[in-house]
Amino acid sequence: MELWTAFLLGFAGSAHCAGMCGPLALALPRLEPTAWRHVAGRLAYNLGRVLTYGALGLVFGLVGRSLALVGIQRWVSLGLGVALLAGVLAARVDLFRLPLRGVGTQVKNAMGPWLRRRGVGALAMLGALNGLLPCGLVYVACFGAAATGQVLTAIEYMLVFGLGTVPMMLGLSLAGGALPVPLRLRLQRAIPYCLALVGVLLILRGLGLGIPYLSPNLAATPAAATCCH
Numbered sequence: 001m002e003l004w005t006a007f008l009l010g011f012a013g014s015a016h017c018a019g020m021c022g023p024l025a026l027a028l029p030r031l032e033p034t035a036w037r038h039v040a041g042r043l044a045y046n047l048g049r050v051l052t053y054g055a056l057g058l059v060f061g062l063v064g065r066s067l068a069l070v071g072i073q074r075w076v077s078l079g080l081g082v083a084l085l086a087g088v089l090a091a092r093v094d095l096f097r098l099p100l101r102g103v104g105t106q107v108k109n110a111m112g113p114w115l116r117r118r119g120v121g122a123l124a125m126l127g128a129l130n131g132l133l134p135c136g137l138v139y140v141a142c143f144g145a146a147a148t149g150q151v152l153t154a155i156e157y158m159l160v161f162g163l164g165t166v167p168m169m170l171g172l173s174l175a176g177g178a179l180p181v182p183l184r185l186r187l188q189r190a191i192p193y194c195l196a197l198v199g200v201l202l203i204l205r206g207l208g209l210g211i212p213y214l215s216p217n218l219a220a221t222p223a224a225a226t227c228c229h
Contacts, residue, residue: 006158009164009195010160029122041123042123044123049169053162056138064147064154080202104134137191145157
């Protein structure tokens with residue numbers, strides 16, 4: 001999977017993030033007494049989110065690597081791509097909301113004590129926990145990371161995805177309601193196209209057409225063919 005697709009997914013999907021996590025970003029405690037300390041706290045919050053996404057990249061990279069070693073990565077990639085396109089065509093992005101409400105409740109409960117603390121470290125921890133909240137777009141990014149079949153590449157994919165969400169989330173936490181609503185609406189409309197693009201790329205990767213980077217021949221990779229002497 002190309003890294004630019006991760007950034008595009010994160011950037012366009014940040015409109016969704018603004019709607020789901022925006023109230024939390026606006027409720028973050030303000031760090032006094034200087035404006036720089038306030039900005040540093042918001043940067044720490046977003047850094048925590050991005051690092052959590054990187055950790056998810058490690059997990060799903062290991063999963064993708066395991067699938068590649070047993071030779072079924074291409075079929076998983078095809079299945080995920082078809083599921084994404086089906087969800088977009090059905091106009092049901094909510095298809096990707098896995099039944100993780102219990103996890104979301106536990107994460108929110110864990111965030112409570114940190115919201116009452118004031119400090120850069122506390123805000124970084126809040127961001128790290130926020131990255132664990134159930135989110136359909138994060139699931140899609142994790143699927144893309146797993147499809148890379150490489151652990152380091154999967155980590156990079158999720159980090160770039162996280163970086164794509166930073167402009168909107170940082171701007172929201174700093175400017176609040178001053179962010180232009182038309183921009184949010186345009187990004188919101190772009191989400192289905194980004195999901196469709198990732199779905200098509202997953203299908204192309206699963207087909208293994210021998211196109212470098214875009215559709216490599218997964219059956220011919222060293223992971224799928226080892227020998228002993």
